[in-house]
Amino acid sequence: MHVTPLAWGLTIVVIVALLAFDYFFHVRHAHVPTLREAAIWSSIYVGLALLFGVVVLICGGVTMGAEYFAGYVTEKALSVDNLFVFLIIMSSFRVPREDQQKVLLFGIVFSIFARTAFIFLGAALINSFAWVFYIFGLILLITAGNMLRPETEESHSADNFIIRIAKKFMHTTEHYDGDKLFTIENGKRAMTPMLLVMVAIGGTDILFALDSIPAIFGLTQNVFIVFTATVFSLMGLRQLYFLLDGLLDRLIYLSFGLAAILGFIGVKLILHALHENNLPFVNDGEPVDVVEVSTALSLSVIIGVLIVTVIASLTSQKGRAQAAIAGARHHAANYVDLDYTADADERERIYSKLVKEEQQLKSLDPKFKKMVREETALLDLIKRAHADHDAFLNR
Template structure:
């Protein structure tokens, strides 16, 4: 088993180093095709590892891995929205966002490994911890049921506000440097600060995700590998889903159902293993325990239904359009957002599509739009800037 651990850790380290030296070290804006190819590759590697687990570890271990991987991947997609808010808050240049994400992933992987071994030690020593993990997941599920909008995620951005108060940084980025000179003093750049913010936010996410996967399996190797492979490829997924993150308006509700289901599963297991004196006199209680196979089916069905409901929802398309106008207009008008003309043209065209969607809405759907005059004024401002930069060739874009 030691050899398996060593080979797995070396494989994960190799993938991270490959990601850095061949993609992140040279700052650039990845294309949709590049993000799609590498996202598919990382998912493929994770699935192949799961097949290997199924063959060499048995059906139970394989099922646990796939259930854990799917759950952690779904939670990581929900977390990407907060990463997007942080990137926007810090005005991270598009070319440098890959490096920020990769560093955040490495920090998250190290921190979660620590949480995993700590959680395993607690579960092996104190069976009542299953009750604790179950309650945590039920409370988290309840919080996720609150209606979410783009603005509601700002409340999760406390790390950013605290970091800005505690650390003195330069007002602007200095390429991808972590430190620079300001008034003759060595200070941090926003690049380092945003890495700290992403890493710190990842730590908070771990408090939900680690109990969730322990609710599916207590095998430390499975917990670690499912978590690690769900994080690998997250950088590519961020760019692949760019534009769709706002669209997944029901994902949080689906995740709430999954976490509540796993929380109930944990509490049932805790009752079966019970040794708390004030519960049934310290004796275990015969209850139905939910199998890993059933858990995997429930997780997949809930995710598929909530994703499809989000993608075909008029409300989802409208919320996406509003978010795109706000973020894309800000990005386009920010001269430091990117030096890539293709990226600037991409967000300009996406903003126009979002504007056209808002304009074409019927009276009932239009009630979902907040500050429509402000949004259309932003579109007009961007279109005028675009027309000026392109010597008037796009003046037809200005008026909706």
């Protein structure tokens, strides 16, 4: 189906309006979103994405609608995985809880611009060179393999090359000044950590685009569908971050599910490349008669894998243990960090979560309690958090 300039224009206007609304009504004034606020707005953005999909289904037909939903679900799943990295980066920079919304919104806007550029570049390459599908397929297979390798927080350290260069050539301060990017320290203009964390988020967004754009091109080559599915998957990511706080650590098998999905799409891309083959050293430059994977099958596999992954993660006893350990470490570290928040209610919320996670650690099966006993640094951190809380109450 040909998408008219009017449809493109209306879509872009809606996206810009949603981003402007998000900034002026939610992000401009620093605050910590409540769980209710995050849940409501996450539901609204998901609902808008689904409503748009229905419009595509009605106006563009079943195939176009199925391609949109397959792309949206895949990109949404990848964006949830990206939240893990955002959490690590913001923890590394000790971003105050009240200002994390602005960092996330910046990341979303940067992602939209970066991925739009990659989308049109990818579309141009595909239209000119059919063999690009081989490269996209190989990228996804390599990415799927990398996802199966265990990762540590150090592998996503915020102290990357760009940050080191910035610190070397520009005067930086160790402290935040609200949400300002620059401040005055000792009479000199200095760069705040807020600018550095935005640079780190932007850098990781570019790396994410290198995975996500080939993935969605494996499901559809319709540029309008690729663009809208990608953008709508990013909309609401800020609210989702606060909604899934504490649940992210529980999804221990998400990387395996995403690896399976990317591997599946990678194979689909290579099969499509063989079907459209014009490389002279492959089958004498003639197309290869291979099976092509339908959009309906792709959508079924993607949804099926995600359902199995989430259920397996949430019902796993090992996952429960790992989530409790990671959550206790995260909330204990935030509590002892006096720069984490200036909101007394937020500090109490974090402490309550820490106490709840301690109870979960104590209720674990004996075979998993060994994991807790081996975390000596964590136990010391929890003791320090309790001591700080007692001091806070006795002020």
